[in-house]
Amino acid sequence: MIELQSLSKWYGEVIGLNNVTATIGDGMTGLVGPNGAGKSTLMGLATGQLLPSMGRIRVFGQRSWNNPAVLSTIGYCPEGDPFWMNLSGRQFVSFLAKCSGMSFRARRKSVEDVIELTGMTAHAGRAIKGYSKGMRQRIKVAQALVHGPKLLILDEPFTGADPVGRHELGHLFRSLADQGVNILISSHVLHEVEALTNEILMIDHGRIVAHGDLHSVRRALHDRPHAIRVRLDEPRRLAAPLAAVEFVTGLKISGSDSLLIETPVPEQVFEQLPDLILREGLVVREISAADESLEALFGYLTQRSA
Amino acid sequence: MTAFACANLTKRYGSIQALQGVTLSVEPGVVGLLGPNGAGKSTLISVLLGQTLATSGEASVLGLDTRRQQRAIRRRVGFVPENDCLIPGLSGTGYVYYTGRLAGMSHGDSMQRTHEVLDYVALDEARYRPTEGYSTGMKQRLKLAQALVHDPDLLFLDEPTNGMDPQGRQTMLSLIADLGGAGISVLVSSHLLPDVQRVCERVVIMGGGEVLSSGRIDEMNKPHATLYRVDYSGDRIAMKRELQQRSVTVLDEANGRLDVELPQEGTQAKVMEAARQAGGRLSGLHPKRSSLEETFMAALQRQRGS
Amino acid sequence: MTTAATTNPNRYRRWDGELNRGNRAWLVIVVTGIRLALKERKTRTLVMTVSGVALGNCIILYVLSLLELVTGTEQGRAILEFVRAFLRVDISGVTRIEEYREILWRVLFLLVIKVELFWVLLTVSKVGPGLIAHDLRHRALPIYFAKPVTPLTYVLGKWIVVAAFVAMVVLVPNLFSMIVGVLITGGLHTWGQTLGLGWDLLVSGLLICVTSGAIVLALSSLTSDHRYVTVGWLAVCLLPIFAQGILDESLPAGSTLGWLGCISLRDNVMTVTDWLFGMRGLWEASTLPTEAFAESMLKPVRPICAITVLSGWVVCAMLVTYWRVVTFSRSAANV
Incomplete structure (x- = not known):
């Protein structure tokens, strides 16, 4: 879908992206990273708004800079508020549809469709300057969808939206992805990214620190022992036999009902755990991998040496 | 002693009914204030701060009446607004010092406290630089410092983590949790439910100017006693058979996960036995709990239904 | 033995x-406002350069005191002759200058205030516009x-921030040169004679402080962009003057429109100052001949009208400011 080849972008001396090579596959990909990591730069390059300083970027096999053929297949939802504030939501979407070269008839149908899809029907007649942040996000998404793109690039589409808006937008993106639209979405709220997709592109300081399926990324971090959390009433009774297990490198009892097991090979521990629990006759309320979340990975991979 | 309380509070702006009969009594502690846009959260905070007069009804903050004891209230509360709120030309130190003086602190006290709270929010050398160049995260922490400088007993935070990157949010959330531990009541108004879930003990859910639901988060999201999600890899059919033999009902299954219902409370051991018999690997046992998002959506749905 | 250890997480x-x-x-608010405004190099320069006006004022006062010393002598007459030729005023009847000390000083200070109004215009346009506009912009x-x-x-x-800066360019230099003038012209003996002038300087200075402060603050509260405020302030100050000038040119002599003068901030301030200084009365009481120069100093004074207009300006401005601040403080939470 998007291929990056030794791609670099600098703004004067300031780094945007530095020597990035990757292939972003079909489906939905979550783009995460701290502020200033280069997320928006990557999106700008993919949508042909920025010219690479070095290297190449290909979208559907073609360069995106100054290439209307490719750009007409991309829908872009920018981070900021690039509105004509006095236009109504409908006029705004319709105008951008016109810019995409849609005919009058196609436009009329499509504009109403995307407004409906983003739940803006009731507000589409009002001027954008009176919109709340959540409505602005919705109308930006509508605008990105209006020309039926094959690739959606969404820069922080949830920011400022209320929980209802987040829920509905998330639902919309998932159903679009199911319909075969490719999506590249960035967000600071890692829970939400995780709920949308397992495919992650994590960047920091303009370089890729992790790319791929969440679980395989976690497995690739060999030097980090995995953590398994077990909730039960008498954690010490389970800790004692676990200490004898070969692969367990650390045991931590926190509170009166929680045991944290550290191990480089969680599979081995998972295999032995039911036996131990049954042998001791314990009642376990929860077993979970404590650090397989995107949040934990993000912490490991973007820690700055302070 | 309550942090704040309202009785039948209403507020009308022209034809808009921003608050309609809010009755609420909130214990000290870290409290989340949730609601979609237009739910009346900002109006409620504004009334509690004494910046807006309620149309009818009573409200008290820390036992002080919001109509007659505005200044006494404002000496004991801190407010972190959602917007930038900076004063151009001032450095971080100058800004916090200024707000300390505005609160009525003497020069020496204000200077001491300024550096103390800036240390606390971890604004290091940046505190001597003009605030215009601050990042979003630094601005948020500076605004928190500003609200803390006169050591309030109650803190109002309006969207404290909005637009921040994951690390910034992490820092802000741990500060909020620590403040709660230090005996300061905090009211966090936020659209980011995971953040609220992490730091708040209680939540108040508002919608359409009314309180829809309020209570302790851990009571709202009590783990279910018999509904579990099981991560299992291995022979799926054998596992299901073993589970059924032990009268554990399989409700649903999706890639590597089984949703099961135990015959009664405390019989998790049956799942382990089944896994051992089936010869596969059990890598997770998660009690079903309704997330804050589900609680929130359910509360809104109930309101729409009625 | 155990020692108490402290940790400081x-x-x-x-x-x-x-x-x-x-x-x-x-x-x-005042102290911080002044400190922030003084960080601006241009503002500092403006406040500094006004001391040049004060210095010029002092020099003229010094020359006057020298004239008083030589009055009655041959040399004094020669100087007076020169002054007469220079000003084209018939002052042949004048022999002892100290009799006209007060009126000369008043004429002098009136001129200086007119010059200083220019500094007021510039200083206020630097200091005032951002005061509330920035707070609105940054919420x-x-x-x-x-x-x-x-x-x-x-x-x-x-308000006091603006007033303080206006005081720095009007009140402070005037009072300073007043004191210097008293000291070099016969010391404390002169004090009694010129005490009235001191009061008048104080009152007229405060008048300028209050009106300019109120008006620029009202403008500043109306928009969140301080550049509009600067333009607005300059328009309020200069447009009536320009318009009056154009009308004076185009209309036949004698039919000047008085109403423009009525709304002009500067004209009204000067009218009230004229009236405060009591120029007409003093002039008529003196034996000085009323010449063209004097006529220009003695426009018909209608203090009641001017005071009404000015207080109207100030009250309206304060109401606007207060209303804007109150509504914004209430609505800011609802945006």
């Missing part, structure tokens, strides 16, 4: 100090009104 620490019960927030009002600050305190504080 960076946890939140409570503060047990006392907050000031009185409402001194206005003072804090900083909730910061003030979450602290024990009332809208009145806020407006008062900001």
Whole structure:
């Protein structure tokens, strides 16, 4: 879908992206990273708004800079508020549809469709300057969808939206992805990214620190022992036999009902755990991998040496 | 002693009914204030701060009446607004010092406290630089410092983590949790439910100017006693058979996960036995709990239904 | 033996100090406002250069005191002759200058105030526009009104910031040259004679402070862009003057429109100052001949009208400011 080849972008001396090579596959990909990591730069390059300083970027096999053929297949939802504030939501979407070269008839149908899809029907007649942040996000998404793109690039589409808006937008993106639209979405709220997709592109300081399926990324971090959390009433009774297990490198009892097991090979521990629990006759309320979340990975991979 | 309380509070702006009969009594502690846009959260905070007069009804903050004891209230509360709120030309130190003086602190006290709270929010050398160049995260922490400088007993935070990157949010959330531990009541108004879930003990859910639901988060999201999600890899059919033999009902299954219902409370051991018999690997046992998002959506749905 | 160890982790620490019960927030706003404005190089330059005017004023006062010393002598007459030729005023009847000391000083200070009004125009256009506009732009009002600050305190504080700068370019140099003048012209003996002038300088200076402060503050509260305020302030000050000038040119002599003068800030301020200085009365009481020069100094004075207009300006301006601040402090939370 998007291929990056030794791609670099600098703004004067300031780094945007530095020597990035990757292939972003079909489906939905979550783009995460701290502020200033280069997320928006990557999106700008993919949508042909920025010219690479070095290297190449290909979208559907073609360069995106100054290439209307490719750009007409991309829908872009920018981070900021690039509105004509006095236009109504409908006029705004319709105008951008016109810019995409849609005919009058196609436009009329499509504009109403995307407004409906983003739940803006009731507000589409009002001027954008009176919109709340959540409505602005919705109308930006509508605008990105209006020309039926094959690739959606969404820069922080949830920011400022209320929980209802987040829920509905998330639902919309998932159903679009199911319909075969490719999506590249960035967000600071890692829970939400995780709920949308397992495919992650994590960047920091303009370089890729992790790319791929969440679980395989976690497995690739060999030097980090995995953590398994077990909730039960008498954690010490389970800790004692676990200490004898070969692969367990650390045991931590926190509170009166929680045991944290550290191990480089969680599979081995998972295999032995039911036996131990049954042998001791314990009642376990929860077993979970404590650090397989995107949040934990993000912490490991973007820690700055302070 | 309550942090704040309202009785039948209403507020009308022209034809808009921003608050309609809010009755609420909130214990000290870290409290989340949730609601979609237009739910009346900002109006409620504004009334509690004494910046807006309620149309009818009573409200008290820390036992002080919001109509007659505005200044006494404002000496004991801190407010972190959602917007930038900076004063151009001032450095971080100058800004916090200024707000300390505005609160009525003497020069020496204000200077001491300024550096103390800036240390606390971890604004290091940046505190001597003009605030215009601050990042979003630094601005948020500076605004928190500003609200803390006169050591309030109650803190109002309006969207404290909005637009921040994951690390910034992490820092802000741990500060909020620590403040709660230090005996300061905090009211966090936020659209980011995971953040609220992490730091708040209680939540108040508002919608359409009314309180829809309020209570302790851990009571709202009590783990279910018999509904579990099981991560299992291995022979799926054998596992299901073993589970059924032990009268554990399989409700649903999706890639590597089984949703099961135990015959009664405390019989998790049956799942382990089944896994051992089936010869596969059990890598997770998660009690079903309704997330804050589900609680929130359910509360809104109930309101729409009625 | 055990020693007590202290650890100091960076946890939140409570503060047990006392907050000031009185409402001194206005003072804090004033001090910070002045400090911030003085950070601007141009503002500092303006305040500095006005001392040049004060210096010129002092030099003229010194020359006058020299004239007083030589009055009655041959040399004095020669100087007076020169002055007469220079000003084209018939002052052949004048012999002892100290008799006309007060009127000369008043004429002098009136001229100096006119010059200083130019500095007022520039200084206020540097200092005033951002005062409230910046707070509106950055939505900083909730910061003030979450602290024990009332809208009145806020407006008062900001007003005094402008007033302080106007005082720095009018009041301070005038009073300074006044004192210098008294000291070099016969010391404390002169004090009694010129005390009235001192008061008049103080009152006229305060008048300028109050009116310019109120008007620029009202403009500043109307928009969140300080550049509009600067333009607005210059328009309020200069447009009536320009318009009057054009009308004076185009209309036949004698049919000048008085109403433009009525709304012009500068004209009204000068009218009230003229009246305060009591120029006409003094002039008529003196034996000085009324010549063209004097006529220009003695436009018909209608102080009641001017005072009404000025206080109208100030009251309207303050109401606008207060209304804007109150509505913004309430609506800021609802945006």
